[in-house]
Amino acid sequence: MAAAESDREVPSALCTEFLNFSVKDTASKWLQVTDLYKEVYHHLARYVPKIYCLGPNLNPQSEDLLAQMLLQAPLEWYLCGEDPSTGLAKLEQNNQPSQLCGHVFKVGEPTYSCRECAADPTCVLCMQCFLGSVHKEHRYRMTTSGGGGFCDCGDTEAWKKGPYCQKHEPNISDSCQEDPLAHLSTDMIARCYNVFSVVLKYAVDMLTWDKEDELPPGLEPPDRSDTYYCMLFNDEVHTYEQVIYTLQKAVNCTQKEAVSFATTVDRDGRKSVRFGDFAFCELAKSVIVVSSLRNTSRQSKPLRVQVMHSSVVAHQCFALKALHWLGHVIGYSDALRRILCQVGLERGPEGENSSLVDTLMLCDSKMWKGARNVYHQLFMSSLLMDLKYKKLFAIQFAKNYRRLQTDFMEDDHERVVSVTSLSVQLFTVPTMARMLITEENLMTTIIRTFVDHLRHRDLQGRFQFERYTAQQAFKFRRVQSLIGDLKYVLISRPTEWSDQLREKFLEGLDTFLELLKCMQGMDPVVRQVGQHIEMEPEWEAAFTLQMKLTHIISMIQEWCATDERVLIEAYKKCLTALTHCHSGFADGEQPITLSMCGHSVDTIRYCVSQEKVSIHLPVSRLLAGLHVLLSKMEVAYRFPEQLPLSELSPPMLIEHPLRCLVLCAQVHAGMWRRNGFSLVNQIYYYHNVKCRVEMFDKDLIMLQAGASMMDPNHFLMIVLSRFELYHIFSSADCRKRYNRENANKDVVQQNNTLTEEMLHLIMMVVGERFEAGIGQVEGCDEIKREILHQLCIRPMAHSELVKALPENENKETGMERVIDCVASFKKPGVTGRGLYELRPECAKQFNLYFHHYSRADQSKAEEAQRKLKRQNGEDTALPPPVLPPFCPLFASLVNILQCDVLLGMLGAVLQWAVEPSAGHWSESMLQRVLHLIGMALLEEQQQLENSSEDNDVYFNFTLKMSRPGEAPSNTASVLALLENLQNAPHLEVHEDMIRWLLKTVAGIKTMRERSASTSTVTASGSRGQEETACDKDKAERKRKAEIARLRREKVMAQMSEMQRHFINENKELFQQSLEELDASTSTSLEHSPASSDAALACVGPRRSRPREKRQVVTCILCQEEQEIRADGKAMVLAAFVQRSTVMSKNRTRPPHDPKRYDPLFMHPDLSFGTHTGSCGHIMHSHCWQRYFEAVQAKEQRRQQRLRVHTSYDVGNGEFLCPLCECLSNTVIPLLPRTMGSSSCEQPGLGQWLKTSGQQIKAMHSAHRKLQPVSEYWNAEHSVKGTHMFPSNPYSSTIKEMLTTFGTATYKVGLKVHPNEQDPRIPIMCWSSCAYTIQSIERLLVDEKKPLFGSLPCRQDDCLSSLARFGSACWTAACQPTVQGHFIRLLAALIPDPQVEASPCILDVDMLHLLVSVVLSYGSVHSQDSSGLSVDAVQLHLFHLITVAHMVQILLTSGPEEVTMEQESGEAERGEEEGACRLYNTLRTHVGSSLPEVGSGWHLWRCVKTGILPYLRGAALFFHHLHGVPAPPELHALCPGQWEVLCGYLSLPSNLLQLFHGQQELLEPLLHGWCTHPGIQQTLQGGGVLVSFPRESNSLIDLPDDYSALINQASSFTCPKSGGDKSRAPTLCLVCGSMLCSQSYCCQTELEGEDVGACTAHTFACGAGVGIFLRVRESQVLFLAGKTKGCFYAPPYLDDYGETDQGLRRGNPLHLCHERYRKIQKLWRQHSITEEIGHAQEANQTLVGIDWQHL
Ligand SMILES: [Zn+2]
Ligand SMILES: [Zn+2]
Ligand SMILES: [Zn+2]
């Protein structure tokens, strides 16, 4: 098999050749020949097959070395004419480096674009250039590169400003105009030219070579062997899995090899899978072909395989090498680069388009991926880096464009590996784009190629996407890249037009109009009546096309806007195109006459609800856009004679857009329900922000354009007719419509909705004036208004606003320029995101009928705005805002508001509203009518205010509205109707609005009267009027405010009632938490009287005895109260036990072997610990058991039924706390406080040592000699029941719970199966107690909180139960076992000849020792007859361990720091002397491995700071064990803690007295400790030396700028697949390792399962818990075990206070320290697993993710 001979030796034949080979001689020979080409080919023919491809496995290192020696070196020598090492150096020295950076991007590398200065979004900088550029102070966008493309630094056309970074800044002696060849000798140029010609020709020959068994002439090998490769090629049809499967079958390789083959094929595009003689390879080929066909049922294509002769493969390998070499050599000099470009573009013998570059391009789709990548790279570093040749290359590219695109369509590779993707490098250069348009007619070429590839047309020649297959869909996707190219060409608008550019642009426009004509009217729909449609028609393709073209259409308009002549011509062309379209579909439409209110108009009979209608009208819409430009650029007024205005037929212009709008209205009215979702989706996109600019908006504009050229009455009648409402409003007695017509409720309902929609349309036609050219507005008014209306709905985050606004082709919304005028920014807290809020003064510009609101938006905005007004104590009318005036071309539109037909319609609706509705009219209909009246009144008011002379104002709505209705009898006027409706009880909601209308009418009347009498005082007069109105307003507002206040009070009363109710219902809960509060606060209160007379002590015979207190708790499940008693029912706390490495000081320590590990002593590096946490909720043990059984049963049923996971693993004992849903996996029993016996006589240290020595001896003889634990449980000890248990004080349920918790801790802590008999159970419990105390002590330090009184009660309860459980757990174990533990623990301090292998004191964590030894003493004491009190023993043990810890600290204190020694006061003199003395004693024992330290100050400081965490931990421990209240000083962070702490612990504040006071007794112990062999070993660097105090671990430091991380990740390669880029680089935030996540390559096996790199890492680094940052996604990942995980918001925010998960927006991201600290706190608190549990409960989809594969 292939893997065998990987270390191939260089064949000896070649060795001799190599030894005899002289580079210089070869080069000199070449220098003399005339036909270099033949000579070099001969050389290559001889050597290449000897170097490359000699076996099944390629050996790149040795091949490259040989190729360098035998092939490249002579070329270089020839090139330089001398030794290349000197020649190339000279070249480099003389080189004037290019100002272009040209750095080619790797996959995932960060790129930067300046949003202010980049010519277009494709202009990017590499990180180095960006950091040295001016743009880093600008608004920039950061993205990750998809690979390919290069840095545009230095390209003056790419940047409006700051084109150079500091590094690429051109020299002052600007030499860029100079020809780089000037520095080279003609000889050199000639040689260079020769050698490049030959090499490039060779590379092109070989890479485009398609014969498998032959070589090009001149390259035939001297001797042919029968060696072949079976070469597998990449395609995009077969999946990874299919390829792997096929290979395993066909070539009989392992899964691993198949994966590696498939990976290489995917990366390089081909890979040899077999090597051997021809027959052998041919066989493999046929098997692959057949089996790939068989197991891919869907695709008809087999995998592509070729059997190639080894010499062909060899030459192709070297051809790639040769291209690399060329790229390398031209890097030395710009002159060489230029020569290479010249060689490449030189026309070949076959005439046009036959240069080597052309040949490569045209063969692109035939080459394999690897070859394409290499030559593309060479193009980028040569042709694209030389400004002169870039242009020539662009021309060739444009000439070949059609061919290349066609090849690309046929090819199935992604676009990034196609030469067509180079278009972005060429077309985005503005001068180049323009040149290609004028000289190569590029615009036309692109559009024509595009149209040619969309072949599916209907009878009228329109595109047809119905019945469109998957393959066509695939093609369609590929064709879309052409639109991208067109976009590049158009992205920068010309500043100057030449006649030629005009001509070619208009030619391009013609082609474009041809394209649009194919779209006009495509995908028409017909309303389905009766039956529902059978199949949803395909609609997405047409919309995709529309969406892709949206920016192109906009850009074409912008181009037209830069030149009047072009605009006029374009307008004409577009109109012709539209007329042409209309001739096609005006058939069969009969003319009819409409008449109403004394006006009549001719139109056609057409019903949207009965005939075909299409939503696609791009030609009409383009014309609408151009029409606005006529007005905006004033062409319409300056050159009316050049415009075909007389040819315009307004009814024709509006017809199709109107149909489209009516279609939308009918869909809203529910008339098209049977047409299915396809139509609903189309309507949605028609209005959607992605499409509306070139769809809905333009239809509206076309209506405005048409209406402005028509009689308003005629316009409205046509509108009524198209809405199919004409019959209602035109009938003589329309005002009584519903009295007789109440036949069909559905029809009435439909007509109501249609009327609403039509009224809305009229409002929009008259009111939408914010587009420059329609209304007299500035460019930014439109966007301001959009933002304003979005923020009227609610405050929004930056990204939400961006999503709601249309983006231009540069992905800009223009929001940043104006946002501050309309909104203020509110920063986010630790959660949530920053929000923009509308400035209050902008609220008056709110328009309820804003044309871009959906119905949902509208009602939300209405509610929000009314609420706002109420809060301000204003009336709730939402009148229309004041509008800007129209441009002259559209000015006549206002007449719609005062035309007879409209007044007739208004009157009708108002008349209907007199009667209560009962469904005959609707509230929103009336609301719209009122709004329209308001608009008309404001129009009149505005005109009056703005006119200098009264007779200017022809607009007189007030007059018209006071006139009685016309036909048939004198009906009431609009004004009269309004007055009538004002007090109608059923119209209360509209009361404010009607009042506002009437007030405005009155105001206008006054204005007219005043101005009629004295035109000069108009202004002041109206103001006076306003003032009285103002007073009235004020009174009104006051009344309203009073009402609001009363309402508020009522609500408050209701709220507090509800709260009371809630408390009653949950009484028990509240009581319980109050009691808890009481319990923890009472500890501080209890002592206050006591503390005044006697100091509090928590350990030793003098320890304070807290008063007996009955402890009563309530079960959260049955709500019954229960007293905690040893003989009572067991009460338990829900608890979660987990392994932890949070405090680890040594992450390299391998995990222990769970079966053999002896956990008795914890190493001070704390590498693995067991943490216990609790939510503090208490249950009866039996209630909990019943609950857990129910959960188990439910889970079993669920798993059978649904096979879904839960966030917790019942099989592993996990459950959610029934009250707070906190993840738990066991329960801790609550135990009463241990009552120490009243103090009796206190034995001294000496006496105790003696007594305990005797005791231990007695125990030894009682049990026989104890062996080290490891052997202890391997030997089949049957320890059960052989020993007598002392009387057990606990009830049976408590005993049971003791076992439960003990077993759980043991199981989780050691990762073993539960075994109630295992002697390690009590050890694990003590250890967990100690570890949890230590972790809480650290947390309190980190959070800067006092030792006592700041913990939440759940933690207090948890610690108390843990400590008390620890002291009781021996009762559940075998007593001799626990006594054995005690003996061995004590032996670490007091040498015991009977105990072997005691650890050295440097290998023992003293708090763990203290906790274990104190807690295990219970088992000894129970059999004690010596009369020693427990308290006395505890104190002795504590003192002894404290001394040992001091020794430990001094031994590890390290050399003296050179800091200023502070002159300490008298007080500490004693301590310093003591420390010195102890240290010197230690030195006498240990010897020279302890450095000499003279400073007592330093030593004492080491002891004091080093021992503090231990003392604090001990205080917590004894406090919770004995329940002695802590002194008040420890409840705060005040100075003097040390003394208080020592006092509380019954220690002298000069700790050294512990030693010096008992020196003669302790000296032998000290000696024993110091002479332990482990000491010397550790001190001399043989072990892990932990120094004290141990610093708290932190998560790794993250850079402030997120792009630094991206950059770091982009250079990270997968550690397993040799140099490949990792797709999902993921950073461990605990240790800083970068991992290759979510990928086949880095899966490993863990406990028999394949897991991804992250999961594997968590087991080593975090004991199963992990915190990662997925760098490409900007997402934090929490993992716990193999099945649990969740994503968490990253600590990186943009300037708008938002995270960017997925890195889609590209705003610069910076580290938010607060949020990172929050994540760190979760970790330090051991809350990661809990957080995951909550996330998974909240979001069930998280449960289904295969976290172990990440
Ligand atoms: Zn750069
Ligand atoms: Zn640069
Ligand atoms: Zn900039």
Ligand SMILES: [Zn+2]
């Ligand atoms: Zn209960």
Ligand SMILES: [Zn+2]
């Ligand atoms: Zn709970």
Ligand SMILES: [Zn+2]
């Ligand atoms: Zn890690």
Ligand SMILES: [Zn+2]
């Ligand atoms: Zn990998």
